[in-house]
Amino acid sequence: MLLSQTVGRPVVSSADASRVGTVAGLVVDPEAGRITALRLEDTKVGGDVIAWEDVHAVGPDAVVVATAAAARFTAADSAGDQKLLGQRLLTELGASAGTLADITFDPASGLLDTLHTSRGDRIPGRLLLGCGSYAVVVRVAAAP
Amino acid sequence: MAWWVWCVAVVAVVGLLAAVVLGVQARRRRGGVIVVRRGRRSGRGGAR
Amino acid sequence: MRRELGKGEPVRELTPAAGLTGRPVVTLGGEAVGQVKDVVLDAVNGRIAGFTLAGRGLFSGPLRKSVPWAGVHALGTDAVMIPSEEVLEDKAAVTTGEEASGGLVRGARVLTDLGVQVGTVRDVIVEAGGEGAVVGVEMSSTEALGHHEATVFLALGSRPAMTGDTLMVPVRDTEDVAGDLTGLAAAVRRRRLGGDGGPGAVGEGRAL
Structure with a gap:
C-alpha cells in the first residue's frame, strides 16, 4: 500500500465507530524497517500519534483502530521529528x-x-x- | 517628527543589524583547508 | 614506523579538499549536526586529520565541535556521513597538533628540493575513502614549469613535506604534471604501481 494514498484517510474507532482523526503520516523504526505508529491530524482526543499495534486495519476507505482510548495516544513530539514524504x-x-x-x-x-x-x-x-x-x-x- | 518616522527608523536599524549579523556569521562559518602538524596518532582508520 | 600509505592500493575517488567546506555533516540517523568549516590536514602523516564544524543556520557561526577523520563514515559528494553524534569531539582535538603551523593551504608556495618555486597551491586533492590521504595539489604554475599561472595538478608522495606556507616536492615529480583530476588520478595510480615510493620521499626524516 502506498503511503501517499493512506495520508488523509479517515481514522475510525472500531469500538464506537467514532472518527478519531485523519492520517497525517507514519512513524517508522528505521532499523526494523517497519511502522511503529501512525501520526494523526484533526484529532478529537489528546495526542496525535497512535501505536501500530492499535491499528486494526488499513483499508481503502478508512483506517480502523482498535481503540479510541486517549491513553493509547502519545504526543507527536515524543516520536521525534520524522518527515518522510518529500524528505x-x-x-x-x-x-x-x-x-x-x-x-x-x-x-x-x-x-x-x-x-x-x-x-x-x-x-x-x-x-x-x-x-x-x-x-x-x-x-x-x-x-x- | 511624525510617529511613522520613528517606525521607519526602528525597522531600518533592526534590518541593518540583522544584515550585519548575517554577514559576520556567514564569514565566520566559512573555512578553508588548513595544515597542522601532528604525528602522535597515526594509523587511525576512517571512512571506507 | 607507519606503513607506506596506499602503496599498491587502488586509487579511490579524488576530491578537492576546498570543495568539502560547507558540506553538511549528517549522521546515519539522518540528522545534520552542522557543516564542514575547515578541512584540517595532518602534515606529518599526509592525510586529513578531521573537520571543524560550523552551524547550518543563517545566523549560526562556528561550532565548538569537530569530526576527527576516524569518525567519518563516508565522504560523499552531497554530505559527510558520520555514524552518530557520539563521534564528535571538541574542536581542539582536531586543530591542535604539536604546533598549528597554521594558515590556509591556498596560496602556499610549491618549492622543489632544488629551491625553485614551481607554483602556488590552489587546492589540495584528497582521496575520499580509506585514510583520507593527501594525494596531490592543484596549483597555479610559475614560469619554471613553462607556463605562467596555468592550473596544473601535481601528484604527491605518501608523505608530502608541507607546512601552512610551503610545500616541498622532489624536482622530478614536477616533470609529470597533470592537466585535470583524471590525469592526476592516473599519475597517482602510476606512482602506486611503480611502488618505489621515491617521489615524496623528500623531507623524510627531516625537520620542516
Missing part, C-alpha cells in the same frame, strides 16, 4: 538519491516494502538506515 534522501556514502517520493508498506505487518525516490528508483525498505530531520538515509545495496 531528502542520502545514501550512507553521502551521495544524494533525490527525495523520498513515496513508500509502499504491508498494511498487515507494517513492514516497509519499498522506498520510491523522486528519481524513479526503488529502494528495498530493509535498506533504510535512518529517518532524521535532515534526511532519510539508506544503505547501499551492494557491498563496495
Whole structure:
C-alpha cells in the first residue's frame, strides 16, 4: 500500500465507530524497517500519534483502530521529528538519491516494502538506515 | 517628527543589524583547508 | 614506523579538499549536526586529520565541535556521513597538533628540493575513502614549469613535506604534471604501481 494514498484517510474507532482523526503520516523504526505508529491530524482526543499495534486495519476507505482510548495516544513530539514524504534522501556514502517520493508498506505487518525516490528508483525498505530531520538515509545495496 | 518616522527608523536599524549579523556569521562559518602538524596518532582508520 | 600509505592500493575517488567546506555533516540517523568549516590536514602523516564544524543556520557561526577523520563514515559528494553524534569531539582535538603551523593551504608556495618555486597551491586533492590521504595539489604554475599561472595538478608522495606556507616536492615529480583530476588520478595510480615510493620521499626524516 502506498503511503501517499493512506495520508488523509479517515481514522475510525472500531469500538464506537467514532472518527478519531485523519492520517497525517507514519512513524517508522528505521532499523526494523517497519511502522511503529501512525501520526494523526484533526484529532478529537489528546495526542496525535497512535501505536501500530492499535491499528486494526488499513483499508481503502478508512483506517480502523482498535481503540479510541486517549491513553493509547502519545504526543507527536515524543516520536521525534520524522518527515518522510518529500524528505531528502542520502545514501550512507553521502551521495544524494533525490527525495523520498513515496513508500509502499504491508498494511498487515507494517513492514516497509519499498522506498520510491523522486528519481524513479526503488529502494528495498530493509535498506533504510535512518529517518532524521535532515534526511532519510539508506544503505547501499551492494557491498563496495 | 511624525510617529511613522520613528517606525521607519526602528525597522531600518533592526534590518541593518540583522544584515550585519548575517554577514559576520556567514564569514565566520566559512573555512578553508588548513595544515597542522601532528604525528602522535597515526594509523587511525576512517571512512571506507 | 607507519606503513607506506596506499602503496599498491587502488586509487579511490579524488576530491578537492576546498570543495568539502560547507558540506553538511549528517549522521546515519539522518540528522545534520552542522557543516564542514575547515578541512584540517595532518602534515606529518599526509592525510586529513578531521573537520571543524560550523552551524547550518543563517545566523549560526562556528561550532565548538569537530569530526576527527576516524569518525567519518563516508565522504560523499552531497554530505559527510558520520555514524552518530557520539563521534564528535571538541574542536581542539582536531586543530591542535604539536604546533598549528597554521594558515590556509591556498596560496602556499610549491618549492622543489632544488629551491625553485614551481607554483602556488590552489587546492589540495584528497582521496575520499580509506585514510583520507593527501594525494596531490592543484596549483597555479610559475614560469619554471613553462607556463605562467596555468592550473596544473601535481601528484604527491605518501608523505608530502608541507607546512601552512610551503610545500616541498622532489624536482622530478614536477616533470609529470597533470592537466585535470583524471590525469592526476592516473599519475597517482602510476606512482602506486611503480611502488618505489621515491617521489615524496623528500623531507623524510627531516625537520620542516
